[in-house]
Amino acid sequence: MHDRVECVETPDGDHLTLARMGRPAASVQQILILHGLEGTIGAKYAHGLLAQAQARGWTGTLMLFRSCDGQLNSAPRLYHSGETTDLDFIVRRLHAESPLSPLFICGVSLGGNVLLKWLGERSQATTMVTGAAAVSVPFDLARGSRYLELGFSRLYAAHFLQTLKTKALAKARQFPGRMDDHRIRAATTFWEFDDAATAPLHGFLDAADYYERSSSIHYLSGIQVPTLLFSAFDDPFVPPDVLRDAGRIAASNPSIVCDFSERGGHVGWVEGSLWPATYYMEARVVEFFAKVHQPHTKVL
Numbered sequence: 001m002h003d004r005v006e007c008v009e010t011p012d013g014d015h016l017t018l019a020r021m022g023r024p025a026a027s028v029q030q031i032l033i034l035h036g037l038e039g040t041i042g043a044k045y046a047h048g049l050l051a052q053a054q055a056r057g058w059t060g061t062l063m064l065f066r067s068c069d070g071q072l073n074s075a076p077r078l079y080h081s082g083e084t085t086d087l088d089f090i091v092r093r094l095h096a097e098s099p100l101s102p103l104f105i106c107g108v109s110l111g112g113n114v115l116l117k118w119l120g121e122r123s124q125a126t127t128m129v130t131g132a133a134a135v136s137v138p139f140d141l142a143r144g145s146r147y148l149e150l151g152f153s154r155l156y157a158a159h160f161l162q163t164l165k166t167k168a169l170a171k172a173r174q175f176p177g178r179m180d181d182h183r184i185r186a187a188t189t190f191w192e193f194d195d196a197a198t199a200p201l202h203g204f205l206d207a208a209d210y211y212e213r214s215s216s217i218h219y220l221s222g223i224q225v226p227t228l229l230f231s232a233f234d235d236p237f238v239p240p241d242v243l244r245d246a247g248r249i250a251a252s253n254p255s256i257v258c259d260f261s262e263r264g265g266h267v268g269w270v271e272g273s274l275w276p277a278t279y280y281m282e283a284r285v286v287e288f289f290a291k292v293h294q295p296h297t298k299v300l
Helices: 044-055 085-097 110-121 123-127 141-147 153-174 181-186 190-202 207-214 240-251 280-293
Strands: 004-009 015-021 030-034 059-064 103-108 131-135 227-232 256-261
Touching: 015 044, 015 085, 030 044, 030 085, 030 110, 044 059, 044 103, 044 280, 059 085, 085 103, 085 110, 103 110, 103 280, 110 131, 131 280, 141 190, 141 207, 141 240, 153 181, 153 190, 181 190, 190 207, 227 240, 227 280, 240 256
Parallel strands: 030 059, 030 103, 103 131, 131 227, 227 256
Antiparallel strands: 004 015, 015 059
């Protein structure tokens, strides 16, 4: 769905890759998409969201987190659920590029956690962002990590750990002494991996410190941008009690709209037949953005 790929140099001398659709134009709505854990330029939900945006005449950008563009990035860091400086950098860049264009951001899974944390951290987000949506967000990283050690969810964890460990080991070779490669190889759960790799590489004391400081549930009350939280109670990544806790906190913030369905899975919500599949989430998010942008229209 994108028509070009841009490589952007970051302030620390590294790079970020953006997949762009359409050309910035004054007053034309644009959507920025943040993918989930180990997402790629081919993420189906990202292309679905861009297609929905294109159908409305909008432009769009998919931001690939560092190392998710097929290249090992050059800085002594990767990406993680609480890292918001790259998002801040790209939002400011897009706003400067087209300051009159309403900007909407959709974060999916890990990207949703990053988005909500950034929104809660920065009150000035209201000057750059018109609306936001966070889909299938883990909210509480510690409880989510433990949940992934149970039952069928362990298969998801094992799948992601393969590529995460490969990247971390490559980064350990790039910057010797930053991490213990033996502990990385031995990790069999997200908690063990984050304790061995994510925490030491990014300045956290341990996995527990990383989870506590990065969990978006702590930032919901500070969000001032109209924001949709869209999740399902049967999400295999997120304990149902975490969704209930997030919903209670969000209920006291008039900027947040919660839409938690009983079914939908993790970034699912398949409609009709499986081939070709259509996904309710993509239409729901873009519809929310359209209503936010229309004055005197009730946002649901």
